[in-house]
Amino acid sequence: EIVLTQSPGTLSLSPGERATLSCRASQSVISNYLAWYQQKPGQAPRLLIYGASSRATGIPDRFSGSGSGTDFTLTISRLEPEDFAVYYCQQYGSSVAFGQGTKVEIK
Amino acid sequence: QVQLVQSGAEVKKPGASVKVSCKASGYTFTSYYMNWVRQAPGQGLEWMGIISPTGRNTTYAQKLQGRITMTRDTSTSTVYMELSSLRSEDTAVYYCAAGYFWFDPWGQGTLVTVSS
Numbered sequence: 001e002i003v004l005t006q007s008p009g010t011l012s013l014s015p016g017e018r019a020t021l022s023c024r025a026s027q028s029v030i031s032n033y034l035a036w037y038q039q040k041p042g043q044a045p046r047l048l049i050y051g052a053s054s055r056a057t058g059i060p061d062r063f064s065g066s067g068s069g070t071d072f073t074l075t076i077s078r079l080e081p082e083d084f085a086v087y088y089c090q091q092y093g094s095s096v097a098f099g100q101g102t103k104v105e106i107k
Numbered sequence: 108q109v110q111l112v113q114s115g116a117e118v119k120k121p122g123a124s125v126k127v128s129c130k131a132s133g134y135t136f137t138s139y140y141m142n143w144v145r146q147a148p149g150q151g152l153e154w155m156g157i158i159s160p161t162g163r164n165t166t167y168a169q170k171l172q173g174r175i176t177m178t179r180d181t182s183t184s185t186v187y188m189e190l191s192s193l194r195s196e197d198t199a200v201y202y203c204a205a206g207y208f209w210f211d212p213w214g215q216g217t218l219v220t221v222s223s
Contacts, residue, residue: 035209037152044202045144045152047211056211088152092208095168096142096154 006099012107019076021102023089033092036074040085109133111214118220124191129203136184140207143188145199193221
């Protein structure tokens with residue numbers, strides 16, 4: 001079973017800054033079946049990125065995903081006030097697993 | 108617009124069962140796999156299992172095997188998740204989510220509280 005480890009646990013940044021979130025898998029992720037979600041308090045998660053680097057419908061282009069194999073990155077080029085939230089990575093392999101999340105908070 | 112609407116909050120006693128529903132609209136219900144994902148208070152996301160478009164095939168997370176049952180009713184475009192032998196650590200928000208490799212859209216969530 002693949003385990004996903006996200007870092008850092010918390011990222012303290014100001015609006016307008018660049019955010020770089022990491023997701024590392026314990027084994028290679030099949031065919032880059034890696035997704036990223038955003039979750040705000042009291043809301044369901046929202047799909048941002050699928051297939052490691054494809055933006056979901058309606059997701060602004062300040063969000064980008066990259067990586068392959070065991071190392072993946074979500075980048076938010078310039079943080080907007082609405083981007084402060086928790087972000088999860090998720091992989092599909094022999095089973096489904098989520099990372100533990102990275103909280104992006106206002107500095 | 109694709110939408111998943113879940114049933115309301117539940118309070119159950121330890122040892123009881125709970126059945127949560129998820130009604131789909133805005134797309135061809137039988138085209139999509141459906142998943143259930145839960146989130147304990149202040150915690151991360153935990154995948155529980157998946158049911159095929161026809162409902163004939165299910166795969167459950169190993170830790171829930173024997174306690175979880177997923178079903179779907181194509182006539183009402185509704186998916187169900189039943190969890191039995193509830194314990195306090197099952198207290199969580201339960202989400203349905205469409206998809207196979209990744210999940211979109213998600214239901215609004217159903218809070219299940221297990222308390223004596």
